[in-house]
Amino acid sequence: MRNRNATAYRFLTPYLLIFAVFWVWPIISSFLISFQATRTVPWRFAPAFNWGRLIGDPAFFNALKNTLLILVIQVPVMIALAMVMAVLLNSPLLKARGLYRFAFFAPVVVGEVAYSAVFRLMFNLNFGIINKLLNSVGLPSIDWFSNVTPAMALIMIAVTWRWAGYNAIILLAGMQSIPEDVYEAATLDRVSKLKQFFFITLPLLKPVIVFCLVLSIIGTMQLFTEPFLITERGGPGGGTETLGLLLYRQGFRSLNFGYASAVAYTMAGLAIAITLVQLWLTREKQ
């Protein structure tokens, strides 16, 4: 037995090495770096330098506020939308199911830069289709890129567009794993389709919904692409700057590795904390 284990570990070695070098070490290293002042040569140990700064940094709190705002609005809306899409995909009345499934999933595989460029065009003040549509129903044009509220809304719309279908596919898989005869039993019990959804589908789907929520929370906590590319580095004036963007600015523009590491750890810590609260709230009650 011991011998077989040894063989197994030898086969695992390449993976474990890569895992250690590119995962474990950066995690430890950035933790250590977050306690060092990295603007001096050589770096020196100064716990208050980064963490102290973090606590009093208005830029950090701005990014934190923006990130959490996007999180509490965008994630629930997206999951609800994904649920609606999954229900439609699951409907026996739907024709060309494969086509819709592909269409819903496609945004995930579209390149980030390409999709951001398209969004910038669509939401352009003067010739974007969105403003044309607004005008055509009698509404005024919105300057999506120069005002904070529309810019935040734009970020949320873009993120939702990109990930709703992905979540819908996961939810759909969950729905399809619920046996058909449970619904038949409910039909014979005179339970309406709507009640079947709320009293059978939703409860049985809870683990899958929680999974989608956790994935989305982690993803949104790290949000970077959209504010970087669509609203041009967190514009207007830091109005859409997220923690991910702050980290990037500090780490890669200002080369302030210590502070960036502290921000990174804050992001991870928040994601873990929110997820734990979430799991606790939705735990299986016995």
Add this chain to the structure above:
Amino acid sequence: MATVTLNKVVKRFGAFEVVHGANIDVKDGEFVVFVGPSGCGKSTLLRMIAGLEDISGGEIAIGGKVVNDVEPADRGIAMVFQSYALYPHMSVEQNLSFGLRMTGNPKADTERRVKRAAEILRISELMDRRPRKLSGGQRQRVAIGRAIVREPQVFLFDEPLSNLDAELRVQMRIEIARLHKELGVTMIYVTHDQTEAMTLADRIVVLNAGNIEQIGAPLDLYDDPANRFVAGFVGSPKMNFMAAKVVATEKDAAVVELLNHGGARLRKSLSSAPPAVGADVVLGVRPEHFCEAGEGDCDIPVRADVAEHLGSVSYVYANAGPEELIIEREASRQRASGDHLVVSIKAGRSLLFDTSGARIR
């Protein structure tokens, strides 16, 4: 309390017809079992009665009222599924009461019904458990309980016992028989297990490939099957079929020669005109109807290949080859493979079929 009447019921999936015009009359309070091999359309028929499948042709009436266009919930039926179909996230109590709660049934009445069902099925002490924490037999009881609380006029069962082990199956079978006696309601029960059919049914409907082969009381099907399919399906082990040829005829009898058993001949009295001389026929004899050499009307020598000793009886599998015979013998521990023995057939305990499978009486 209700009758169930199927009148020329047809079911098609697309262009594929799986039930070809079924006529069945289930009397009030009767226990009717649909039996037949896998894929013959038993579940489809049951699901049409329940309203879970559309009816492609013909009429189904429950309690004298045509229900083709009546919603499943309004047909006064309750169904027990093979997979139990319990709500996994609800306790036993919630499983039983779910339908009533969702439809605004008065609380006191719901509680009364749930309590009664739990008592009938002896599951009162399981009420707080989730289905996952129940044994197969307990789950099946809950599934039946969920049907009982609806207080239906007709119970439908789709192979309710097929996921249980042999011992539990016998036990639940007895429970279901008791339930039928206690409630006195009409029950329609689907199974492919002919022992279940024989023991439970007032009447059995034998189905084959979407056709009804015969409807009758269990022992009538055993004694007087309408055709070779029913003869082979009812009874365990299966009836033996031996190729034969008519070698002589009389006014009300035919003499047949068994082709694979050394030319043994048997004179069989018939109540109808005998087939022509030279016609190919099939002689059917149940394993339990062979008798000792000399005691019957036609002795045949056989060579035992395998003997199964069940304690109470022994089964001898003889003459492996084109025509294996299963012969029931008195319990004996001696008989073994390679033995030669002679058994005898009584004309009165054999059945004659033509090559299409129809009975020659």
